[in-house]
Amino acid sequence: MTSQVLDDLKEEDEEEEEDEEGCVNPTEVKMSQIVMPCHCNHQQELSVGQLLKWMDSTACLSAERHAGSLCVTASMDDIHFEHTISVGQVVNIRAKVNRAFSTSMEVGIHVSCEDLFSDRHWRVCHSYATFVTQRTNTGQKVTLRPVVPQTQREHVEYSVAAERRRVRMLHSDIVKELLSSGSVDGVAAEKTRVESVELVLPPHANHQVNTFGGQIMAWMVNVATIAAR
Numbered sequence: 628m629t630s631q632v633l634d635d636l637k638e639e640d641e642e643e644e645e646d647e648e649g650c651v652n653p654t655e656v657k658m659s660q661i662v663m664p665c666h667c668n669h670q671q672e673l674s675v676g677q678l679l680k681w682m683d684s685t686a687c688l689s690a691e692r693h694a695g696s697l698c699v700t701a702s703m704d705d706i707h708f709e710h711t712i713s714v715g716q717v718v719n720i721r722a723k724v725n726r727a728f729s730t731s732m733e734v735g736i737h738v739s740c741e742d743l744f745s746d747r748h749w750r751v752c753h754s755y756a757t758f759v760t761q762r763t764n765t766g767q768k769v770t771l772r773p774v775v776p777q778t779q780r781e782h783v784e785y786s787v788a789a790e791r792r793r794v795r796m797l798h799s800d801i802v803k804e805l806l807s808s809g810s811v812d813g814v815a816a817e818k819t820r821v822e823s824v825e826l827v828l829p830p831h832a833n834h835q836v837n838t839f840g841g842q843i844m845a846w847m848v849n850v851a852t853i854a855a856r
């Protein structure tokens with residue numbers, strides 16, 4: 628077993644210990660999926676689009692559990708995928724609300740993989756998504772109650788979430804400014820251009836009858852994959 632896998636296992640163990648502190652976080656949602664060929668790309672590995680769909684729906688449940696009302700995905704932060712996942716392996720996704728602001732909240736999402744027959748677990752990726760409460764029928768904003776962190780780990784996440792939000796907004800402003808000023812260095816992008824037109828059908832919708840954020844990310848991954856080739 629490589630040292631990387633051992634490190635990952637240790638990290639998972641530490642996370643489990645955290646769970647064993649006896650505190651049940653009411654916003655925590657866990658979802659497990661066995662990877663089947665229909666979830667995979669042409670290389671028989673779990674497609675990133677499918678994984679993003681699962682991450683988004685798990686995080687959405689966590690957000691709505693905290694909000695007590697419908698929420699939409701506003702953004703998902705950078706994700707670094709550390710391992711591929713194969714057919715027959717189990718994907719475990721854990722999501723919980725780290726901090727609620729006014730109408731938005733940060734949801735932490737951990738993805739790990741499990742080989743049922745060797746009892747090995749390893750970390751796949753970790754990300755933060757921001758969910759926003761949907762306005763009421765009369766257009767009123769729905770304000771969130773605060774999150775009360777219990778464990779030491781939750782206290783750390785709670786504190787750092789405010790800083791991550793500041794950086795997230797700054798980053799978004801910088802990108803908007805760069806694009807509007809046209810100061811991005813020219814790349815012969817035309818040759819890599821890929822466009823996709825998708826007809827939104829019932830299987831693409833969520834329980835709010837909107838296109839799922841995860842579905843949109845999956846479509847984005849498809850065109851990006853073709854463009855990269």
Ligand SMILES: CC(=O)SCCNC(=O)CCNC(=O)[C@H](O)C(C)(C)COP(=O)(O)OP(=O)(O)OC[C@H]1O[C@@H](n2cnc3c(N)ncnc32)[C@H](O)[C@@H]1OP(=O)(O)O
Pocket residue numbers: 683687698699700701702728729730731732757759795799833837838839840841
């Ligand atoms: C579960 C699903 O899959 S839903 C489907 C996929 N998602 C969607 O369709 C969302 C589409 N987007 C939207 O509806 C809107 O752009 C929204 C709700 C995200 C933001 O609407 P706006 O009118 O811009 O809202 P407004 O400026 O009032 O900001 C509301 C909150 O969202 C936060 N927010 C807005 N945009 C972003 C963003 N890109 N990233 C993080 N937070 C954001 C704001 O900081 C604010 O938080 P606060 O109330 O805690 O201070």
